[in-house]
Amino acid sequence: MGLIINHDDSSKTQIILESLDLLEWPTVCRHLSTFAVTHQGRKRCESFTLPLDISSSQELLCQTLEIGSLDIAIDGGISFEGVHDLENILLICSKGGIATGEDLLKVAETLRAARKLRKLLFDQLTRPRLSELLIDIATLPDLQKLLEYGLDEGGRIADRASAKLSELRRHMNSVRLQRKDILQDIIRKHSGLLQDNFVSERYGRPVLAFKAGTSDQIKGMVHDSSASGSTIYVEPQAVISIGNRLAKIDSEISDEERRLLANWSKEVGINANVIAHLGEILLKIEFSLARARYSKWLKGVPAILDDEENTSFEIKDFRHPLLVWNDFHTKKKTVIPTSFDVSPDLKVVAITGPNTGGKTVALKSLGLAVLMAKAGLLLPCTGSPRLPWCKNILADIGDEQSLQQNLSTFSGHILRISRILDAIALFPGTTLVLLDEVGAGTDPTEGTALAMALLKIMADRARLTIATTHFGELKALKYSDPRFENASVSFDSDTIKPTFHLQWGIPGRSNAIEISKRLGLDEEVIKSAQKFIDPVSVDNVNQVIRGLEKQRERQQSAAEDAAALLAKTELLHEELLDRWQKQRQQSDEFNEKGRFKLESSIKEGQKEVRHLIKRLRDQNASGETARVAGQRLRQMEKGYRSDKQMKHIQSWAPKIGDKVRLSSIGKAGEIISFSDDGMQLIVLCGVFRSKVSLTEVESLDGQKVEINPFVQVQTSQLRKNLSLVRTKKNTLDVRGLRVHEAEGVIEEKLRNCSGALWVIHGIGSGKLKKGLRKWLDSLSYIEKVVDAEPHDGGPGCSVVWMVD
Known part of the structure; x- marks a missing residue:
């Protein structure tokens, strides 16, 4: 069930085991055992020892994750076929006893299965924790081969086990065949004296059924007679000696088989410690597999454990595992998740609210979450739960009386709380205390005083104390001590039913009279009860609580709207900035290409002009030559003007260090900096600096900056970027499912999804x-599927984009 204590079984230590029972941890362990394969694996699940330090818990969790990942990847999962419980067999062999052939065959099958599992699991790169378990085990292949060679299916000793055994068995078969022929010959010769023609057996000897009164006609030994006396069963004299010979051969065969079994048992005894160690490692692996399969069934996620005592408790949408189990077997869906968010500075949380509202379930949920994380199990919740590693989980839950000790409900609570305080002192370390109906069962005034004093003490001694109560005074502790916080289970006054939702920061409302009224309690009783309380103060308190609840809802809604708006703004800003930078880069590249083209054109033009001038200066040049040259010069001029016009049309993007001309004064200067938005720049003209608009400058060759009044952003692209905000609605966790199962879940989600969908599949x-x-x-x-950003899961999460 979970804990071994190396102390006397006193009342101080008994509370630790009692707390596990109150939290129903043994039931969780029984559910876990149903996912084990072997009998010894189920026993281990039901009675394993909870880790005594955080490193052991983290080791168990790593083993769970490693084997769970492999179990999912293998068709049919990891098999433990052939693994047997060898404890009694090893005990017999180690003490010099002789095991049966069937038991020895179990040893061989276990060794073979162990070797197969080692080959499957051992991978120090991807499964370092499991590989560490397997690194030093010995699977004794020689012993396995010895046993498998000597034993046939079912544990029968094979003829090949020894030459002597093989010879004896052949001889026995030959003699039996000889005896059979003799008996068949007697049946043919004396068929008239026989009641039937079959060979029967009496006391291990072959007999024939002769009619009564014919014994003097056949020699032999009478072994039996029928109830009516009409038939006698005789072993003929001719086969008696053969039967004696077969008995001797059978005895020799038994001696030889016993000798072989003794030799093999001795070999097993010699290696008993090695085999026992191997069995323990296999048991640890099977325990890891059971944890992984149970966690997968619960759709659990790994918890982050912290050794620091003041670590916060962050658990979102935790589903009580026993309620999940009940829902599964009753085919209902009634589990309502509970979230816990306890900051490091909080020490006590008082949960208030009506009866049957889920206060005790919330207590047990937190206790089981801590225990499951401690045991290396995944938690049935969402997100990435974080909590401190708790050495002690102590609880006082339930109002049952102790009949054996003749204690009342109140006395039973006080005695248990006293043992809790003693255990905290005896076992120092991070402690979680869970108190149900603290201070109940006695006078409300005194009970309230005791409860307040106890919670003050617990705030000093325990990491966290969660207490359920109906005492209104406990709700006020939050306002005088920052270590205290309120929580409540909500209640729907209209339907007179609890919603089972746990609300943090808000105390529960008093609903007793309201519930009684709606349930039809006599109106006179209701009115009489209202006279005994101060209606104004009660209404005021309830009104304040209702106001707090509404304010909390408004703040939550406003915070969500603000977060969404902020995300949209940031995305839009990034989009615009990215577009602007791309335009600048493209403009630089375009200008560079244009400049190179212009230079090439000028060089070619100069070359052609020189050629034309040379032709015109030639003494033999005619009028036709001058006309052609002039025409060509006019074409070049037209082309140059066209290039210049194109050059002005082309966009130009200045850079720091460029020489520019200020259009307003006609002076040249050097750009030394830009404004953040890139629309203004500082120009150094001589010793003076001028801050001018981007439109007021031009390049030395006359180019102007072309500014687009708007940056065009496609609506579809913007919508996609806005969809990059990951929320609960557009996130789907399919870890633990097979591919075809995950396909169905994702397809259903995509039907009601717009933008992007985050699919968490793990690595x-x-x-x-x-x-x-x-x-x-x-x-x-x-449209596309890409890996998520590192902070959103990286390779373990895919972002799916739908076509607009």
Whole structure:
């Protein structure tokens, strides 16, 4: 069930085991055991020792994750076929006893299965924790081969086990065949004296059924007679000696088989410690597999454990595992998740609210979450739960009386709380205390005083104390001590039913009279009860609480709207800035190409002009030559003007260090800096600096900056970028599912999704991710699938974009 204490079984230590029972941890362990494969694996799940330090818990969690990932990747999962419980067999062999052939065959099958599992699991790169378990085990292949060679299926000793055994068995078969022939010959000769023609057996000897009164006609030994006396069973004299010979051969065969079994048992005894160690490692691996499969069934996620005592408790949407189990078997969906967010400076949380509202379930949920994380199990919640590693989980839950000790409900609570305080002192370390109906069962005034004093003490001694109560005075502790916080289970006054939602920061309202009234309690009783309380103060308190609840809802809604608006603004800003930078880069590249083209054109033009001038200066030049040369010069001039016009049309982007001309004064200067938005620049003209608009400057060759009044942003692209805000609605966790199962879940989600969908599939072996990517690529309405950003899951999460 979970804990071994190396102290006397006193009342101080008994509370630790009692707390596990109150939290129903043994039931969780029984549920876990149903995912084990072997009998010894189920026993280990039901009675394992909870880790005594955080490193052991983290080791268990790593083993759970490693084997769980591999189990999902293998078709049919990891098999433990052939692994047997060898404890009694090893005990017999180690003490010099002789095991049966069937038991020895179990040893051989276990050794073979261990070697197969080692080959499957050992991978120091991807499964370092499991590999560490397997690195020093010996699977004794020689012993396995010895046993498998000597034993046939079912544990029968094979003829090949020894030459002597083989010879004895052949001889026995020959003699039996000889005896059979003799008996068949007697049946043919004396068929008239026989009741039937079959050979029967009496006391291990072959007999024939002769009619009564014919014993003097056949020699032999009478072994039996029928109830009516009409038939006698005789072993003929001719086969008696053969039967004696077969008995002797059978005895020799038994001696030889016993000798072989003794030799093999001795070999097993010699290696008993090695085999026992191997069995323990296999048990640890099976325990890890059971944890992984149970966690997968719960759709759990790994918790982040911290050794620091003041670590916060961050658990979102935790589903009580026993309620999940009950829902599964009753085919209902009634589990309502509970979230816990306890900051490091909080020490006590008082949960208030009506009966049957879920206060005790909330207590047990937190206790089980801590225990499951401690045991290396994944938590049935969402997100990335974080909590401190708690050495002690102590609880006082329930109002049952102690009949054996003749204690009342109140006395039972006080005695248990006293043992809790003693245990905190005896076992120092991070402690979680869970108190149900603290101070109940006695006079409300005194009970309130005791409860307040106790919670003050717990705030000093324990990391966190969660207490449920109906005492209104405990709600006020929050306002006098920053270590205290209120929480409540909400209640729907209209339906007179609890909603089972845990609200943090808000105390519960008093609903007793309201509930009684709606349930039809006599009106006279209701009115009489209202006279005994101060209606104004009660209404005021309830009104304040209702106001707090509404204010909390408004703040939550406003915070969500603000976060969404901020995300949209940041995305838009990044989009505009990226577009502006791209335009600047493209402009620089375009200008560089234009400048190179212009220089080439000028050089070619100069070359051609020189050629034309040379032709015109030639003494033999005619009028036709001058006309052609002039025409060509006019074409070049027209082309130059066209290039110049194009040059002015082309966009120009100045850079720091460029020489520019200020249009307003006609002076040249050097650009030394730009404003943040790039629309203004500082120009150094001689010793003076001028801050001018980008439109007021031009290049020395007359180019102007072309400014687009608007940066065009495509609506579809903007919508996609806005969809990059990951929320609960556009996130889907398919870890633990097979590819075809995940496809169905994702397809259903995509029908009601716009923009991007985050699909968490984990890394593992990569089989699930690869299968989903291949399927998604085949869908016509999927635009692209990419890995998420590192802070959103990286390679373990895919972002799916739908076609607009």
